[in-house]
Amino acid sequence: MIIPLDQRRADVETVTVKLEARRVGIRYRRQRTGDELVAVDGVDLIVSQGEFVSIVGPSGCGKTTFLNAVDGLIPIASGSLLLDDRDITAPGPDRAMVFQQPSLLPWRTVMGNVIYGIEMQHRAGRESREIAKRLIDLVGLGGFAESWPSELSGGMQQRVNLARALATDPELLLLDEPFAALDAQTRETMQQELTRIWGETRKTAIFITHDIAEAVYLADRVIVFTARPGRVKLDIKIELPRPRDLRLKREVEFVAYERTIWETIREEVIRSETLRTRAVA
Amino acid sequence: MALQGMGQADPYGPVATPAEPEWLAGKPADARTGESRFHSYESKLIGLAAVIIFLAVWQGVGVIRAVWPEGISLGPLFFVAPTQLFLPTPVEIGQAFGTYARDPKFVKDVLTSGQELSYGYLLAAALAIPLGLLMGWYARFRYALDPFVTFLYATPRIVLLPLLIIWFGIGVESKVAVVFLGAFFAMIINTTAGVRNLDVNLIKVARSFGASDLQLFRTVALPGSVPFILTGLRLGIGHALTGVVVGEAVAAQFGVGQMMFVAGATFQSSKVFAGLVLIAGAGMLMTFTLQWLERRFDAWRPRPN
Numbered sequence: 091m092i093i094p095l096d097q098r099r100a101d102v103e104t105v106t107v108k109l110e111a112r113r114v115g116i117r118y119r120r121q122r123t124g125d126e127l128v129a130v131d132g133v134d135l136i137v138s139q140g141e142f143v144s145i146v147g148p149s150g151c152g153k154t155t156f157l158n159a160v161d162g163l164i165p166i167a168s169g170s171l172l173l174d175d176r177d178i179t180a181p182g183p184d185r186a187m188v189f190q191q192p193s194l195l196p197w198r199t200v201m202g203n204v205i206y207g208i209e210m211q212h213r214a215g216r217e218s219r220e221i222a223k224r225l226i227d228l229v230g231l232g233g234f235a236e237s238w239p240s241e242l243s244g245g246m247q248q249r250v251n252l253a254r255a256l257a258t259d260p261e262l263l264l265l266d267e268p269f270a271a272l273d274a275q276t277r278e279t280m281q282q283e284l285t286r287i288w289g290e291t292r293k294t295a296i297f298i299t300h301d302i303a304e305a306v307y308l309a310d311r312v313i314v315f316t317a318r319p320g321r322v323k324l325d326i327k328i329e330l331p332r333p334r335d336l337r338l339k340r341e342v343e344f345v346a347y348e349r350t351i352w353e354t355i356r357e358e359v360i361r362s363e364t365l366r367t368r369a370v371a
Numbered sequence: 372m373a374l375q376g377m378g379q380a381d382p383y384g385p386v387a388t389p390a391e392p393e394w395l396a397g398k399p400a401d402a403r404t405g406e407s408r409f410h411s412y413e414s415k416l417i418g419l420a421a422v423i424i425f426l427a428v429w430q431g432v433g434v435i436r437a438v439w440p441e442g443i444s445l446g447p448l449f450f451v452a453p454t455q456l457f458l459p460t461p462v463e464i465g466q467a468f469g470t471y472a473r474d475p476k477f478v479k480d481v482l483t484s485g486q487e488l489s490y491g492y493l494l495a496a497a498l499a500i501p502l503g504l505l506m507g508w509y510a511r512f513r514y515a516l517d518p519f520v521t522f523l524y525a526t527p528r529i530v531l532l533p534l535l536i537i538w539f540g541i542g543v544e545s546k547v548a549v550v551f552l553g554a555f556f557a558m559i560i561n562t563t564a565g566v567r568n569l570d571v572n573l574i575k576v577a578r579s580f581g582a583s584d585l586q587l588f589r590t591v592a593l594p595g596s597v598p599f600i601l602t603g604l605r606l607g608i609g610h611a612l613t614g615v616v617v618g619e620a621v622a623a624q625f626g627v628g629q630m631m632f633v634a635g636a637t638f639q640s641s642k643v644f645a646g647l648v649l650i651a652g653a654g655m656l657m658t659f660t661l662q663w664l665e666r667r668f669d670a671w672r673p674r675p676n
Contacts, residue, residue, distance in 0.1 A: 187579045206580065
């Protein structure tokens, strides 16, 4: 299972490497107790240009922490994290995050929220409203540009969240469990919408999720993290044709991928529970 | 197959449509505005009717006094209408107000009190809002100012009047000071709370898009605190009016409050009521102005009907 990093790098040399994580370690101090926690330890991961990568793993395995580090919101403690061969030290216009909570500014309309990112990056101009308008249409909210977030349903708010990230035209799109808070049906519709939108924009994307079917359905590659401290346990290419519609989830190949990933995560969950029990004993 | 209910595309098909229910399509905001307009109309009508009935009953007391000055038997009760000194009727208050309004002292009183109120209140807002924002934003600044704010907020600022009169004299200045102190703390405490109650997720979004401190402040902290700031401003009105009236009662040459206490001491109840009308009018005017501001800044807030 463990392939030397150099060899893995050689495999993807034919396409442009977008993100390269080498032995990334992230620690943080818990506010209340003050003890240090190793969230992620030795993550090796390469994401190529135009690739959609899903990361799954047991709860608390450091997936979100890793994504925050890629966004530049938190520093890494060890290893290196390169985007287009440059170290990630702070948030930048080449990345945009779609958050788990819609986190829309309630005092801005849909339009105001979608151009928010462009505005923060001092790139707002006459054409930014046009860009925003196109993206609002793209995420299926045409006619809602002047609505307040409080007038939208959860699914619609997440569409705005996505449009806001896309508006800055990032090189790398980061999605942190964006559909986790939605009901099962809205969630499936949103998955389908995301594959459609991704098909039109072809952004390099990293998608964090708990939902294995969601990970497989959306991604070109699924990465499974170990229990904390998180590390890459499985890196599996999803060779399913695109465009994909939701019927794919019932196909044999799809279920086989799902099963492989499920088994891998299960092992990790059992291992982490054994560790915890032993620690308590 | 329609999982989303009526009128939705088959979610398993390749065509993508918004997953939102159909009733949200179009302009839901307009429909809601129309409804709330009717409601506010209705509420104003009922309020107005209640005030008219109240005034009519009050005036009725005067009618009883005029017709049965010796009292009247109402079944087992014997009712003697209160004298004009004890409870003047609305018409008598109106007459007293008219007489007072023609008095040359009226303009002087209103201008003096208006000056004290507006200077004190606006000065308080001008200082409390920026300081409150800073206290909310910078924890160390808050730690430094907290003891003073807590001490003075817990103390009724009226008790500082003797000192303020020594410092500022019996003119307008001491009243401006007491109005300022009255309104300032409600404003600063609420503004601070507004900044501290900001949604951390919004701050994370701003940071993620590379917002500078100033941008973060302008686009998240300031608009997020507005509802709290407005609450502080509203609470400040009551404190400010108390400051004017009590300040003038203690030591003043002119002012609506001063007039009321002189009138009270000389048993001119109608004139006291006339002053009350002026004070209440000022308070309502300020409250309406703030409500207008609130509507202007809070358009995004979902309104209960």
